[in-house]
Amino acid sequence: MAAPTTLPSALADATRDESSLRRFLHGLPGVDQVGVEQRAAGLGTRSIKKASKLHAIDLAISMVDLTTLEGADTPGKVRSLAAKARRPDPDRPEVPKVAAVCVYPDMVKTAADELKGTGINVASVATAFPSGRSTMDIKIADTRFAIEQGATEVDMVIDRGAFLSGRYGQVFEEIVKIKEACGDTHLKVILETGELVTYDNVRRASWLALLAGGDFIKTSTGKVQPAATLPVTHVMLQAVRDWQSQTGELRGVKPAGGIRSTKDAIKYLVAVHEVAGPEWLDPHLFRFGASTLLNDLLMQRRTQLDGHYSGPDYVTVD
Secondary structure, X not given: OOOOOOOOHHHHHHOOOHHHHHHHHHOOOOOOHHHHHHHHHHHOOOOOXXXXXXXXXXXXXXXXXXXXXXXXXXXXXHHHHHHHHHOOOOOXXXXXXOOXXXXXXXXXXXXXXXXXXXXXXXXXXEOOOOOOOOOHHHHHHHHHHHHHHOOOEEEEEXXXXXXXXXXXXXXXXXXXXXXXXXXOOEEEEEOOHHHOOOHHHHHHHHHHHHHOOOOEEEOOOOOOOOOOOHHHHHHHHHHHHHHHHHHOOOOEEEOEOOOOOHHHHHHHXXXXXXXXXXXXXXXXXXXXXXXXXXXXHHHHHHHHHHOOOOOHHHOOOO
């Protein structure tokens, strides 16, 4: 085992071997379950006035990874999604573009062709998504194929069975190898927090992914419930904040799965500002993994500007 980047000595020592990694992860401060849930609930009650709300909606739109990860996906559906990503509200050209379109590896080329020159990223799930249960050779091949097809971001899944069995070194080395396969391509590490059971495990998995070189830590595949929750996202935001304070590096967070309303999206933005800091209010450092959230953001944006509820007939509904 070796640290993927130059780290402060305390963190570099944590990656020397399996026992050092275990000692570091189990030495992290425990998460106060009641405290984190109360804080998440409290921040969720913050009210935002009209001008600020419009700004928050536009910011949230710019942070969306517009996603389709279904067995029935077709090139036509991906092309339609790419068109929506480029121009979320065809009647309002001032509406920001989304951050990325996220698809399976075999749909990456279609998305890349449609989004060429737009500045919108093409994200691809990889590494035997959503289970993460396959050989390392297959996971690397999956990753390389996605990048060859035009992916600019890769969303990998960790082996939760290995993590929950305490085989931290195995999980670490897999992330390191996928990061090496990615090269300059951004790597998001999916923790599948709904299967990690405890907030302490979420904190350990977050630090493990950061130590191994993940550019983003992501809550969920969207295939397991519960998916993203505010308390879990708080724990992950604390991890990237503490990582930045120790290393000077900014790493990102992506909650995914179950975030469907503008109200919920704004709660997450408040959490980002209050827990991590205003630097993270940027699509380079915070994303929403979503398929239906964009529709509500667009409808609520029209409501803010027009003074009445527009309804779903005024936006494209996927």
